[in-house]
Amino acid sequence: MIVVEQVGPLATIQDLGRPGWFDSGVGVAGAADRASFRLANRLVGNSEECAGIEVLLGGLALRADRRCTIAVTGAPAPATVDGTPVGHASVLELGAGQKLRLGMASTGLRSYVAVRGGIDVPPVLGSRSRDTLSGIGPRPLRSGAQLPIGPAPHTLPNVEFAPVANLPTAMLTIRAVLGPRADWFVDADALFDGEWVVSADTDRIGARLDRRAGPPLRRSVSRELPTEGMALGSVQVPPSGQPVVFLADHPITGGYPVIAVVVDADVDAMAQARPGQPLRFRRTR
Structure with missing residues (x-):
């Protein structure tokens, strides 16, 4: 279980979306920056479609109730574990009771948090994504929310961090x-x-x-x-x-x-x- 202790401007649960529902008036939704989302899942050994957290600008704080493996990608929000700075796009191990905090990103707009096993909330129309236009999917995260974690995959993370290019600040x-x-x-x-x-x-x-x-x-x-x-x-x-x-x-x-x-x-x-x-x-x- 992951406990949400603080939320910044917006944080939603996302996966790769719910294709196949256009005839019912439902869009795909899913992670806005799909490459960063997929990278976060790969870093923790998940399949790419596992649900994670999309964080607008930063300001998110999470507490682990048991040992878990986490990665943060996308917009480089400064991250700490129990106050100690940790690397961006790297594999992080949180022990029971430890807290991950994201500051506000200086570049980019959206960061992604993946946890080994994925966020295991109930799917809606085959997806765990929040669609902000239709209101379908799990509600945006709030302080005190408890997020279940799915079973850990058999594959193990095979890198400690992923070198990623800086997001452009100029043209x-x-x-x-x-x-x-x-x-x-x-x-x-x-x-x-x-x-x-x-x-x-x-x-x-x-x-x-x-x-x-x-x-x-x-x-x-x-x-x-x-x-x-x-x-x-x-x-x-x-x-x-x-x-x-x-x-x-x-x-x-x-x-x-x-x-x-x-x-x-x-x-x-x-x-x-x-x-x-x-x-x-x-x-x-």
């Missing part, structure tokens, strides 16, 4: 494929010209972008768009002309045109971009 380059509604805009290539900034209006559903300099994107088609499916990474443009990049908890349908779609490999980087982060789009095929 972030995001690759995107133009379309499917690029023809609804006066100049769709304007998305790739100049620079954008992640606004404060960003969450697990999507990241809204502001133009750093220059006008917003302008539509050439004024009629309404029939509701159509929305993919992870879709760059949707509402009437304001300020695009929104859809992330893990995005709606599965929408009525605003999608000017481009972020390539899957760059969605994780987009999920770590915090408000104020400058970025540019690079067109790819």
Whole structure:
């Protein structure tokens, strides 16, 4: 059992999501930065789909009621065990009663905590992920919550830490494929010209972008768009002309045109971009 003693801005239980429910109006959800989530599970010897904790910015404190193995990845929130600093993206052993605390990350947006055996809360529609848009899945963590741990896997962690690249603090380059509604805009290539900034209006559903300099994107088609499916990474443009990049908890349908779609490999980087982060789009095929 893991006991939650403190929660920062937000902490949710996540796994790799619940695919296969679009026909019932339910999205996939799951970890926003899938690569960091998978790494945390691999470090403790779990299969990649085991449930862990996604932590927004930091501020989480956990107490182990028995010996357990933990790893913290993603945004590099400074971590301590009983006050002693410990390494990021490393294998940590907590004894009974010991406490893991995460400070506030100086870069990036989301950290991930994996425990050997996974967080064993009851699944909903085959997943333990919290979908913040629909409200499906376990509630966001609160102080005093007790999180059961699943059976330890037979595989053992085979590294003590994983070298990971620093998250970018300067310009972030995001690759995107133009379309499917690029023809609804006066100049769709304007998305790739100049620079954008992640606004404060960003969450697990999507990241809204502001133009750093220059006008917003302008539509050439004024009629309404029939509701159509929305993919992870879709760059949707509402009437304001300020695009929104859809992330893990995005709606599965929408009525605003999608000017481009972020390539899957760059969605994780987009999920770590915090408000104020400058970025540019690079067109790819």
